[in-house]
Amino acid sequence: MAHAKLLMLVGDYVEDYEVMVPFQTLQVLGHTVDAVCPKKSKGEFVRTAIHDFEGDQTYSEKRGHNFMLNATFVEVDVAQYDGLVIPGGRSPEYLRTDEDVLKTVRHxxxxxxxxAAVCHGPQILAAAGVLQGKKISAYPACASEVKLAGGSYQPIGMTEAVVDGTLVTAPAWPAHPAWLSNFESVLQEYLVSRLAVNLTSRS
Incomplete structure (x- = not known):
């Protein structure tokens, strides 16, 4: 199994499960995961929020953990990374206003x-203008943004995921098993194809 170097975009009040679980799981699989936040440095924290479904018309929100960044956003060389992970929560709402974040996504x-983008993560993809013609899942409240950005919103169950080429999306943290499994498959396919290209170019 090949190992990837992944970039994770986070910010204050990122959804707790959507940053903690993938950050740890992807490392268990052998990948390197660098979590960064604009205007913050390695060793600093972002605060997380815990969102749950408790019978109300929308999710509830509670204070989560302090999540430590292990890389510095302004020092990142995106060309050195094999993949990108965007958790949801409240952070995508303001991260999408940062042009450097959008440039990173476009790369x-x-x-x-x-x-991979989960829950409200596709808000950043919509702002970056990369959803045209893409089949995509997101938290249902983000459906209109996906459609306005040219994406094809997929109304799937909360435990499901959507794969469109190299893009993997899911509606919320209950879909972790589905999207992480699919993302790992997409990553391995990408890494194998990249290796094949490198070997061909050397021969």
């Missing part, structure tokens, strides 16, 4: 690298 799509 992964232009280079055909694997990208």
């Amino acid at each position: 992964f799509f232009e280079a055909g690298k694997p990208v």
Whole structure:
């Protein structure tokens, strides 16, 4: 199994499960995961929020953990990364206003690298203008943004995921088993194809 170097975009009040669980799981699988936040440095924290479904018309929100960044956003060389992960929560709402974040996102799509976005994460993809013609899941409240950005919103169950080429999306943290499994498959396919290209170019 090949191992990837992944970039994770986070910010204050990122959804707790959507940053903690993938960050740890992807490392268990042998991948390197660098979690970064604009205007913050390695060793600093972002605060997380815990969102739950408790019978109300929308999710509830509670204070989560302090999540430590292990890399610095302004020092990142996106060309060195194999894939991108964007958790949901409240952070995508403001991260999408940062042009450097949008440039980072566009790199992964232009280079055909694997990208995963969960819950409100697709808000950043919509702002980056990379959803045209893509089948995509997101938290249902983000459906209109996906459609306005040219994406094809997929109304799937909360435990399901959508794969469109190298893009993997899911509606919320209950879909972790589905999207992480699919993202791992997409990553392995990408890494194998990249290795084949490198070997061909050397021969």
